[in-house]
Amino acid sequence: MLRRVCDGLICVLVVMTLVGGPLQAQGNDEPQLCVGDYQSADEAKAQLARFVQTFSNLAEWQQRARTNREAILRGTGLLPLPRRCPLNPIVHSLRQYEGYTVENVAIESLPGVFVTGTDTGVGKTFASCVLVHALRDAGLVPWPMKPIAAGAIDSPQGPANEDTLALARSLLKMPSYTLDKVAKKLALREESGETLAFRHHRAIEDARVTGLILIELLQMAKKEKRFSFEDIQGLQTEIELNRLHGDSFTVFVQNKRGLKNLYRLVSMSHLEYLGKAPLIPKTRLSEHRTGLFLGTGSPSSELSKAYRMGKDRDELIEIARFYDFIEIMPADAYTDLEEGLNATILKEMYARFYEIGREIGLPALFTGNVHYLDPQDHKAWSVLKISDMAIRRRGQQFPPSLFDDVKLHYRTTEELLSCAEEMLGDAQKAQEVVIHNPAQLADQIEWIQPIVGFQIFQSLSLSW
DSSP, X not given: OOOOOSTTOOOOOOOOBOOSSOEEOTTOOSEEXXXXXXXXXXXXXXXXXXXXXXXXXXXXXXXXXXXXXXXXXXXXXXXXXXOOOOOOOXXXXXXXXXXXXXXXXXXXXXXXXXXXXXXXXXXXXXXXHHHHHHHHXXXXXXXXXXXXXXXXXXXTTEEEOHHHHHHHHHHOOOSXXXXXHHHHHTTOBOTTSSBOOOOTXXXXXXXXXXXXXXXXXXXXXXXXXOOSHHHHHHGGGGSOGGGOOOOBOEEEEOSHHHHHHHHHHHHHHHHTSBSXXXXXXXXHHHHTOTTEEEEOOSTTBHHHHHHHTTOOHXXXXXXXXXXXXXXXXXXXXXXXXXXXXXXXXXXXXXXXXXXXXXXXXXXXXXOOOOOBSSGGGHHHHHHHHHHHHHHHTTTOOOOTTTTTTOOOBOOOHHHHHHHHHHHHSOHHHHHIIIIIHHHHHHHTOOOOOSSOSOOSSOOOOOOO
């Protein structure tokens, strides 16, 4: 298991499987590493059952662990281990933050080969792919993976790697970007020259093909005179707007300055950044957020998606700090069934968000995600929602009962308190998020008249 010891550690893993312990090849006393489809699932289970019988106490297990370690080293050609060279550590760029510090670190693992720890978003994946390519040119067979730190984007077609997906969207014109479709579009081939064939949705195969795709995309970028990391990262800003999906967030206007900024943001989103829906870049939002309170938004928000992608605590906190309040909702108030949401996932997610808010001093507000006024309006809303989904999914059929468990009506305070107490497991916390925190936010909002000096209805004198 790989544990990330610093943010963004560049690593290339050689992936092999040692099934339960050292296996002996016929006529050979050397341990044999089992690679790929060495055994069926039933054969592997039977072998593990046999291995379990080889130890019955701690001492026997410790001996077996030593045998396993030695077998792995011997099978990978690392016994004896290579001579260690001085690490020659390089430490620089110390940054001070609230309660912690960050600095850049590099160590020399082999003469001239450095392992580095950096901040995110500076091209670690691209550097790793270049390193993998160089190793292959040298006759080695590395298998690149981003096992834990990478995460994935929830898309209607399934999880997708962020870096490869971003490059594919900017360099390829396709209706969708699943791994198998991108591989087919690029006409990837094995080193033997044969057409690439892989078992999609098998982790080790998907990791290998993702690396091959990324290398091919880097070659395409090079043909477009994109050589540096900054050039390649800049490709993401050139993705056509109608192929982007934004993240939702909530905006409360605090005063007249905020109202003016809201009008400006709405205008920019429709005139400058209109794609499938009006969008606003986060940088532009930051420029014009004075007088506005920004909330983390619905289950399709930036923070919610990061949670479902498996981002760690520090990454979730970094995202949350951009906002002015944490927004949590009833577990049955969701609309994006195609994202795999359900009440259980949302209950766990919002409870986590509440704790993050307490940790970093952001108030949590319990909102209803209201889409209609009364419960009896649910039927009409459901018909419209399912019809919209069918149009977007090109006539796909959905059952009329699809949204029967969803509740998006305007709830009473008592209903919200009941939902919050069930989610947070504490009546006092429920009072905090339903009553006290919203009241404190409301006290900071000035009386605002959205439209000034404009008479909507004129008094007409009619003669018959």
